[in-house]
Amino acid sequence: MNTRTAGMPASLAITRQSVRTMRAELGSLISLVAMPAILMMVFLPIAKDALRQSGFRHATGAEQVVPGMTVGFGLFLLGFVAFGFMSERQWGTWDRLRASRARPWEVVVGKLVPAFGR
Amino acid sequence: MGDFGDSAAVLEVASLAKSYGDVHALVDVDLVVERGEVVGLLGPNGAGKTTLVSIVAGLRSPDSGTVLVDGIDVVRDPDGVHSRIALAPQELGIYPTISARENLLFFAELAGFRGKTARQRVEQVAKSLNLTDKLDARAESLSGGQKRRLHAGMALIGTGELLLLDEPTAGADVETRAQLLEVVRERAAAGAAVVYSTHYLHEIEQLAANVAILDGGRIVVRGPCQELIAARGTSIVELAFDGEPPHDGAAFANAEVHGDVARFATSTPDEVAAAAMRAAMADGLNVRRLEIIRPSLETVYLSVVGRRYEGAAAEAEL
Numbered sequence: 001m002n003t004r005t006a007g008m009p010a011s012l013a014i015t016r017q018s019v020r021t022m023r024a025e026l027g028s029l030i031s032l033v034a035m036p037a038i039l040m041m042v043f044l045p046i047a048k049d050a051l052r053q054s055g056f057r058h059a060t061g062a063e064q065v066v067p068g069m070t071v072g073f074g075l076f077l078l079g080f081v082a083f084g085f086m087s088e089r090q091w092g093t094w095d096r097l098r099a100s101r102a103r104p105w106e107v108v109v110g111k112l113v114p115a116f117g118r
Numbered sequence: 119m120g121d122f123g124d125s126a127a128v129l130e131v132a133s134l135a136k137s138y139g140d141v142h143a144l145v146d147v148d149l150v151v152e153r154g155e156v157v158g159l160l161g162p163n164g165a166g167k168t169t170l171v172s173i174v175a176g177l178r179s180p181d182s183g184t185v186l187v188d189g190i191d192v193v194r195d196p197d198g199v200h201s202r203i204a205l206a207p208q209e210l211g212i213y214p215t216i217s218a219r220e221n222l223l224f225f226a227e228l229a230g231f232r233g234k235t236a237r238q239r240v241e242q243v244a245k246s247l248n249l250t251d252k253l254d255a256r257a258e259s260l261s262g263g264q265k266r267r268l269h270a271g272m273a274l275i276g277t278g279e280l281l282l283l284d285e286p287t288a289g290a291d292v293e294t295r296a297q298l299l300e301v302v303r304e305r306a307a308a309g310a311a312v313v314y315s316t317h318y319l320h321e322i323e324q325l326a327a328n329v330a331i332l333d334g335g336r337i338v339v340r341g342p343c344q345e346l347i348a349a350r351g352t353s354i355v356e357l358a359f360d361g362e363p364p365h366d367g368a369a370f371a372n373a374e375v376h377g378d379v380a381r382f383a384t385s386t387p388d389e390v391a392a393a394a395m396r397a398a399m400a401d402g403l404n405v406r407r408l409e410i411i412r413p414s415l416e417t418v419y420l421s422v423v424g425r426r427y428e429g430a431a432a433e434a435e436l
Contacts, residue, residue, distance in 0.1 A: 007230030017213075017224040024215035092211035096272065099175040099282075100228050101201040 010102035014110025018084060022114060032076060036069045043068075081115045126152045128202075128280050128311035129174065134183035136169055136335075143169040145335040147183070151280070151311040156302065158322035158343070159315040160419065160427070161332035167315045168208055170332070171284045174313070175205045187280055204229075204278030206270050208285045208315075214258035218249060218268050221257055222275055229276030243275045246301050248293075263294040270298050274305060281305060281312045287321065299324055319415040319427055329415065331422055339422050343415060350421050351413030353387035356380070357394055358407040369397035376425070378406075383421065387412075 022029055048061030056063075088094040097107055129151040136144040144166045151157050159167050172178040174185050176196040184191060190198040213221050219240055226236040244250045247267040252260055257268060270286045283302065287295045299321060306312050314327060322329060323343055331339040339346065356379060357363065363380035364370045373380040373394075384390045387410045398405050411417050419427045 008227045008232040008236075010228060013224060013227035016227065017220075020216050020220050020224070021213060091213055092207065092209045093213060094211075095172075095175075095177055095207050095209075096205060096211045096225075098177055099200055099203065099205040099207075100225075101197065101230075102228065103197055 009106070010100065011106035011109045011113075014097075014102060014107055015113045018111055018114040021084070021087070028080065032073065032080060036073045040065050040069055077115050081111050084111050084115075128153055128188055129313065130184075130186040131170075131174070132184045132186075134170070134173065134185065135181045136166075136173060136178070137181055142335045144173075144180075147332075147335070147337055149330060149337060149340070151313060153279070153309050153311055154306050156306045156312040156314055156325050156327040158325065158327040158329050159313055159332065160319065160322065160329060160415075162423065162425075162427075165332040166335040167332055168284055171205075171208075171282050171313065171315060174280075175203060175282055176200060202278055203280045203282055204273040204276045205282045206273035206284060206286045208288065210265060210269050212257045212265060212268055212272065214256070216257060217254050218244070218257050218260065218264075219253040221268055222253075222271055225272040226275050229278075239275055243271045243301075246304070247271050247274075247297055262289060263291045266290040267294055267297065270301075274301055279310060281310050281314075283312065284315045285317060286314075287316060287318060295321065317427070319419065323415055329418075331419060333423050339418070346418045347413055347415060351415075351417045352383045352385060352421065353413055354411040354417050354420055355382040355384060355387050355391045355394065356407075356409045356411065357391075357398065357405050359398070360404040360406050364397065364401055364403065367397050367401075369393045381420075383417075 043065045044061040046061070047064040048059055051059035051061060051064060085094075088097060102110070127150050129149065131147055131149040134144050134147040134149075135142070147166070147170060149157070149170075159170070161167050169178065173180050174187070174192065176192045176199055179193065185193070187199045188202050190202070192199045213224070222240040222243060223236055226239045231239050240253070241250070244253050247270070249264060249267055249271065252264055257265065260268065266287065266289065270283065273281065273283065273286075281302070287298055290298070295318070302312055302314065303325060312327075314322070314325065316322065326343060328342050329339065329346055330337050339350075341349075359378050359380070361378065363373065363375050363378065370380060372384075373382055375381075380394070382390050382394070391408060391410055395405065395408065411420070416427055
């Protein structure tokens with residue numbers, strides 16, 4: 001029988017905690033949000049010219065840059081989430097999490113949601 | 119807190135065994151901890167204390183045997199057990215980049231508290247551990263003792279029926295230790311079962327805890343602290359020599375010799391110490407240290423394990 005404590009779901013508690021720790025690492029957060037925008041602005045005219053020279057007369061460049069940046073920074077985000085798990089080990093909090101009422105999937109969801117919810 | 123049901127036993131460990139390769143960390147360990155009971159888990163380094171705590175917390179799997187928490191098997195239903203325990207591991211485990219308040223709040227939320235109740239809980243625990251003034255400081259900026267209190271507070275903030283505290287006061291100052299002991303006493307009085315592993319024997323005496331001494335992976339003694347002291351706490355006289363202790367002569371006939379140390383278990387320690395000193399001086403031997411250990415948990419430990427407790431020297435300095 002598993003009578004779990006009523007109250008805040010563990011995944012929500014971990015999500016809130018992940019947001020707190022991310023907020024504390026403001027530099028990484030800004031670079032992950034601002035860098036794609038800056039790079040898009042830089043690459044848009046280049047991609048636009050390249051596409052038009054290839055025969056796509058109405059291309060704006062966004063057709064190439066937006067999916068490219070999304071995939072690229074999506075991978076960075078995954079790295080960011082993975083780093084979050086490694087930090088738990090480094091801080092000695094991983095065993096505490098494992099021994100808490102949070103199930104493994106709740107820990108994963110709690111780590112993923114704030115990263116991809118931005 | 120305090121509403122933990124009727125059954126007395128919170129933790130039931132039976133025939134527990136765990137090996138790491140050829141090393142037998144735990145051998146046929148039985149242990150029952152009841153509601154409101156504090157069990158002081160003692161033993162030398164490598165005795166199996168942390169392995170036992172880790173298995174009970176569901177962090178390691180046993181080779182054989184059973185661990186029931188509130189009747190729930192930790193191997194079959196670890197989630198069920200995790201909602202009933204609170205763990206402070208041996209190694210410091212805090213989030214250094216966020217505030218002490220946020221550290222405590224996370225574990226309050228993880229224990230199921232939310233909103234105002236969670237925030238009130240944080241204030242309560244911070245007050246009891248004298249951390250109120252430091253709540254908004256980044257955890258990494260706290261002193262060693264404050265970090266230790268925060269570390270323990272993160273376990274104590276929940277309402278777990280079973281508290282697993284693995285050397286929570288390691289490296290902590292006297293004030294920190296006193297405050298932690300007080301909170302542990304309060305939690306036990308409220309009905310929680312506590313497994314308290316420590317290197318400081320005085321803490322177990324101060325907690326008036328029941329004792330379980332682990333040695334070589336086995337529980338070699340189990341019982342109430344005061345009863346053990348009354349039954350097995352004979353005074354010990356210990357003399358350390360520059361070189362080998364004498365092996366003959368009436369004064370050393372009953373001595374146990376370990377290296378350069380001669381040890382007497384006696385009910386008349388002052389007389390024995392005087393006789394031993396006279397004999398040593400007559401033989402021209404240099405006594406480096408003479409110590410009389412009065413009946414205490416340390417003499418119980420000595421009589422059972424056969425060597426001084428590792429934390430005794432550090433404890434004497436505090």
